Amino acid sequence: MVKTGIIGLGKMGRYHLNLNDEMNESNLQMLCDADSATMDAISKNYSYEMTGDFKEMFKKVDAVTVAAPTKHHFEIVKECLLEGKHVLVEKPITTNIEQATELFDIAEKKNLVLHICHVERFNGAVQELDNITDDPYLIESRRVGPYNPNFKNDSIVLDLMIHDIDIILNMVNKNIVGLQANGSCIYSPTPDFASVAIQFEDNCVANILVSRVTQKKDRTMSISQRGAFIYLDYTTQDINIYREAKEGKEFGLKEMKYKN
Ligand SMILES: NC(=O)c1ccc[n+]([C@@H]2O[C@H](COP(=O)([O-])OP(=O)(O)OC[C@H]3O[C@@H](n4cnc5c(N)ncnc54)[C@H](O)[C@@H]3O)[C@@H](O)[C@H]2O)c1
The missing domain is CATH 3.40.50.720 (NAD(P)-binding Rossmann-like Domain)
Incomplete structure (x- = not known):
């Protein structure tokens, strides 16, 4: 042993x-x-x-x-x-x-x-993603929450975004052809929030937002691929999959409703 x-x-x-x-x-x-x-x-x-x-x-x-x-x-x-x-x-x-x-x-x-x-890799919902995702073209990842001074010396990219980068690179098996990054220090000497757009080859884009200066905790990822929209909540480990959604309009006598 x-x-x-x-x-x-x-x-x-x-x-x-x-x-x-x-x-x-x-x-x-x-x-x-x-x-x-x-x-x-x-x-x-x-x-x-x-x-x-x-x-x-x-x-x-x-x-x-x-x-x-x-x-x-x-x-x-x-x-x-x-x-x-x-x-x-x-x-x-x-x-x-x-x-x-x-x-x-x-x-x-x-x-x-x-x-x-990289413990988030073993989150039950993330493990399941392997069985559901198929050549995604748009990934939107959001990992935000209130301030924790414990990690003020680690940039938010190393502290939190590293989980999303790890998960996205495992999901999208393509070369990166472009990258844009923005971020700011609010309370720490290192960036407290950051927004990164990664462009992969074959028209796949991942937008990642991370923040430790947002008063409401929210940890989600949305994935758009042909025929499905996948919404994952890291906190509850829930995945919702939307298929065959159609946007339509319904007209009543006095109102107009949008239906999805
Ligand atoms: N995997 C995850 O999801 C996850 C989540 C949070 C933190 N972390 C990482 O875990 C690490 C620790 O974070 P934490 O929140 O537990 O920090 P912490 O400050 O709560 O604990 C660190 C401990 O290490 C001790 N220590 C400091 N220097 C030492 C040394 N030279 N030898 C032995 N002990 C020493 C400190 O006394 C303290 O007890 C960080 O790298 C952080 O990024 C990972």
């Missing part, structure tokens, strides 16, 4: 802790957090060995989950890979493409698994 450890025990690290704790395939050995108060709180409910320095795990684990803040991912993941540990790292893998490429190069050379936790 794989001996595992978790580095970073904040919001996401605790999800990983609960799941690892229940998994038969994972033999959780050790937990790590840089903050002693966090470790004290966790040790009240779990009896795993704890450390404040992730390097102390190396002798005891085969694989680690990294759920520390994004700015530390590169340094932690690199050290773990160089020590021969398989790594599951929270998204976004790093803050820039060069660092991500370097990590995958090390993993490949050392024959290690390096996997990014």
Whole structure:
């Protein structure tokens, strides 16, 4: 059985802790957090060995989950890979493409698994999309919600849009031929909202809007393809499919109604 450890025990690290704790395939050995108060709180409910320095795990684990803040991912993941540990790292893998490429190069050379936790890929509704979508021509994605200062140092593209980019690139198997992007900083030093239009070859367009400065949470994706309109709600994991819809007009004595 794989001996595992978790580095970073904040919001996401605790999800990983609960799941690892229940998994038969994972033999959780050790937990790590840089903050002693966090470790004290966790040790009240779990009896795993704890450390404040992730390097102390190396002798005891085969694989680690990294759920520390994004700015530390590169340094932690690199050290773990160089020590021969398989790594599951929270998204976004790093803050820039060069660092991500370097990590995958090390993993490949050392024959290690390096996997990014794109958890939205495993949302039940997203999994079902594979069975429904067929050559879409218009994708409209909206992932907005209220402000969370926790991620103010990650641009909204790395924080949230990365999920939509991942899902859309898996759905549209075509080359990108054009891209337009706009965004603004409202409360953070990095963009708080962004709107991106991706033009794929063969007249397929994806419009993605993400925001962490919108007072109402809304996480949806609409897909138009020949013969169907698909509407997915990430929060409820519902999918609605509209087929054979016709726009028509009905005339009454005093009113005119539109029917769809
Ligand atoms: N997959 C998703 O849908 C999803 C959702 C939210 C966040 N995330 C990602 O998860 C990561 C963590 O986010 P979070 O909300 O749990 O953050 P958090 O701030 O709640 O937790 C981070 C924890 O890491 C600890 N830490 C900091 N530096 C460390 C180090 N060098 N060694 C060990 N521990 C260290 C902190 O003390 C803290 O307890 C981020 O990269 C974020 O982008 C992913």
